[in-house]
Amino acid sequence: MTNALGAAIRHEWDLDPDFLTLNHGSYGATPRVVLAEQDRWRRRMESQPTRFFFLELPGALREAAGRMAGFLGATAEDVAFVPNATTGCNAVLRSLHLQAGDEILHVSHVYNAVRNTILHLAEQAGATVVVAEIPFPRPDVATILTNIERAITKRTRIAVIDHITSPSGLVLPIADIIRLCRTAGVPILVDGAHGAGQVPLDLPALDPDWYVGTCHKWLSAPKGCGFLYARGDRRAELHPVTISHGYGQGFTAEFDWTGTTDPSAYLALPAAIAFFERLGGVALMARNKALVTEAAALLAAELRTEIGALPEMMGSMASVRLPLGIESTRSEAIRVRRALQAANVDSPVHPLAGGMWLRLSAYAYNEIADYERLAALLPGVLARLT
Ligand SMILES: Cc1ncc(COP(=O)(O)O)c(C=O)c1O
Incomplete structure (x- = not known):
């Protein structure tokens, strides 16, 4: 310490x-000790690729997921890796199969790439995008909650709410917003790209339907390290953006393998969490x-x-x-x-x-x-x- x-x-x-x-918020910055751990994993991978991918990776990946899950108050089965928050949000939104007439709700300070994902899927389905205004500057909790509540209708299929807004850096009252959505019967995807490492998190206690986060920002993991938390009842219909060998074998099996890629950022995550905790x-x-x-x-x-x-x-x-x-x-x-x-x-x-x-x-x-x-x-x- x-x-x-x-x-x-x-x-x-x-x-x-x-x-x-x-500007740690945009891309983080990875400390040397974590890069060295990533390098160690890469060398292990290249020392005998088949041994690594076939025999070692599945267990190592689940172990790293378990470490991340522990950081979130969850267990390994609740959490899958995704390369970044954009991909995680895409996986959830594309798994919805929106219909004409559905409404997707987001806040006015939504991250632009996620807004584009919502627009694209809404256009394809004939769904409507509804925006809850966040007054700026210095909004108060009550106004934010009122504006989200007013934007919810019987047609709202999903609320996509940033935990911490990208352009303005506002920590939204996410526990209240999740409760509000739950009461209204609206599933909520929390875009928590900035959450882990900026604010303490206990995801089972918060109980969102889905929570997407990055580790390369505030946990200083290597680039290309994000996570997707899904509540138990949301996993069966949830699929990665890329369908691969694990299709139909459950949440973690589907997300743990989406084709050959360099998984060293995920495997170095426990070292990043250890560094963060040491600080x-x-x-x-x-x-x-x-x-x-x-x-x-x-x-x-x-x-x-x-x-x-x-x-x-x-x-x-x-x-x-x-x-x-x-x-x-x-x-x-x-x-x-x-x-x-x-x-x-x-x-x-x-x-x-x-x-x-x-x-x-x-x-x-x-x-x-x-x-x-x-x-x-x-x-x-x-x-x-x-
Ligand atoms: C709220 C929010 N969502 C999503 C993202 C995208 O993160 P990534 O580049 O890891 O996909 C960011 C990045 O700054 C963000 O601030």
Whole structure:
């Protein structure tokens, strides 16, 4: 157990020292010790491929799934691996076989790739997409619940709800939302791409129909490591996007083999969880929340703008409005993001509520000095944009 965080442990990662990395939320960053474990698995695989795939992989994969399940308060049979959250959400949504007249509900801050999946499947089926508005900035729990409740009708086939919203970093009141959907008789898919490692999770207690998550973000697993949790009564009709040898043999058999691929990211996950817990686990999540809260306050004060979330809806990310008089569009957001990258700053930018918002992340290797550096160089970057 090490208590040293911030710059004192940055040597655990290969992060570019010339870059201000304030964006663990997009792709995570995998520490050296986890990459070494992934490499060990790859060497094992290549030392005798058939022995590995035929004899060793099935057990090793289930063991890794069991470790992830334990982290989620669940058991190995509840959890399957998927390469990423997009694929997990696709598996659930494609398994529904939507009909004309069905309604699919999502929130206005939905992740764009999942929105596209919903649109595509709705178009194919003649189903309708219904959007529950999340007012921004600083929405309150009651308004979010009311807006979701009002968007539910007798035709709602599924509610797809982000646990932590991507563009705005809001930790939605997911336990209340799941309860609301359950009372209304609406199945709920939680897109928890940002959940594991940002907030404590007990999935059997939350009891969603499906929960999809990533491990390459806040658990710092190698890229291409996600999970799909399905409640017992939801497994029979659930199939992976790619049908393979396990078809008809049950949830884990179907998802454990979807064709030959490199499974080393999944197998290195227990090492990533061990690293995360060595850094503090629950205490690390609380420390990251405190750090990003302080950082957002610092930035908003320096820029004379505002923060996007109330404190109770923050995890390890926070949005701060940028003082930019430019159009609130995706193309302009990309222009701002490129300008930040050119200044060696990695922090995503999203157009929301008529403004431009910077999404900060706080992870173990960050410390308040990083955000002070950002505050010092932002005015110069922004001045060149208007
Ligand atoms: C809410 C949400 N869903 C899904 C994804 C997609 O994750 P992945 O790239 O692992 O598929 C993201 C990624 O940022 C996200 O924020």
